[in-house]
Amino acid sequence: MFVLHETLDVDTVHVIDWSLCRVLLMNDATYPWLILVPMREGLRDFHDVASADKPTLIEEIDRASNALQRLHDPDKINIAALGNMVPQLHVHVIARFTTDPAWPGPIWGEGSVVPYKSVQLSGTVDALKMAFT
Amino acid sequence: MFVLHETLDVDTVHVIDWSLCRVLLMNDATYPWLILVPMREGLRDFHDVASADKPTLIEEIDRASNALQRLHDPDKINIAALGNMVPQLHVHVIARFTTDPAWPGPIWGEGSVVPYKSVQLSGTVDALKMAFT
Numbered sequence: 001m002f003v004l005h006e007t008l009d010v011d012t013v014h015v016i017d018w019s020l021c022r023v024l025l026m027n028d029a030t031y032p033w034l035i036l037v038p039m040r041e042g043l044r045d046f047h048d049v050a051s052a053d054k055p056t057l058i059e060e061i062d063r064a065s066n067a068l069q070r071l072h073d074p075d076k077i078n079i080a081a082l083g084n085m086v087p088q089l090h091v092h093v094i095a096r097f098t099t100d101p102a103w104p105g106p107i108w109g110e111g112s113v114v115p116y117k118s119v120q121l122s123g124t125v126d127a128l129k130m131a132f133t
Numbered sequence: 134m135f136v137l138h139e140t141l142d143v144d145t146v147h148v149i150d151w152s153l154c155r156v157l158l159m160n161d162a163t164y165p166w167l168i169l170v171p172m173r174e175g176l177r178d179f180h181d182v183a184s185a186d187k188p189t190l191i192e193e194i195d196r197a198s199n200a201l202q203r204l205h206d207p208d209k210i211n212i213a214a215l216g217n218m219v220p221q222l223h224v225h226v227i228a229r230f231t232t233d234p235a236w237p238g239p240i241w242g243e244g245s246v247v248p249y250k251s252v253q254l255s256g257t258v259d260a261l262k263m264a265f266t
Contacts, residue, residue, distance in 0.1 A: 082211045084211070085237045106213075
């Protein structure tokens with residue numbers, strides 16, 4: 001049975017469940033930052049994903065990436081499956097700007113988290129859901 | 134026509150060309166670190182990869198990841214397409230250890246690069262070629 005890792009649960013807001021992945025918004029207003037978690041038990045590394053699920057995973061990464069592209073027109077999209085801190089397989093999809101505080105470095109561990117204000121959060125989730133359709 | 138970005142050319146050693154990707158070894162002995170570059174002109178983001186090439190890209194990322202797993206038995210494999218510094222699409226596949234100098238953070242920008250010594254470099258490339266077969 002798939003259970004979301006508690007750290008991901010605490011750090012993010014649920015947006016939508018697709019056929020393979022749970023789509024989460026990182027609760028950090030510094031970056032438009034989605035996290036996709038394949039809803040399969042026991043996955044750690046990218047190569048653990050079953051062959052039958054691979055095309056869907058890629059399709060869903062693309063869907064997330066294209067939505068951020070349309071909503072934010074970023075300079076770059078960063079995609080990463082790291083998992084050094086949270087071992088449950090999860091894929092970061094992040095819109096990056098040459099003006100963002102971590103540019104051109106990676107964002108993990110850079111600066112402090114700025115949680116969304118509640119109105120801003122619901123607006124952001126709604127905008128994402130619209131962009132996904 | 135595909136031309137490898139000059140930064141990637143300088144920072145890495147060529148290992149092999151697969152059907153889609155050029156496989157490069159990052160010339161940093163600190164981490165077992167491969168870079169896969171799809172040999173297609175004009176790709177920047179992961180979502181730029183043609184649908185027809187996507188399954189091959191995933192298969193080649195898995196092949197690289199599995200080879201590092203077999204050769205080094207790491208604690209985690211990190212996969213990432215960032216490209217903030219080098220805009221040509223390239224995918225990092227990195228074997229990570231809880232004992233490595235950047236753990237559990239990401240490796241980019243951490244510490245200084247330790248180039249392989251020449252004998253060590255040819256041995257590493259040979260071992261990778263063996264592991265890929």
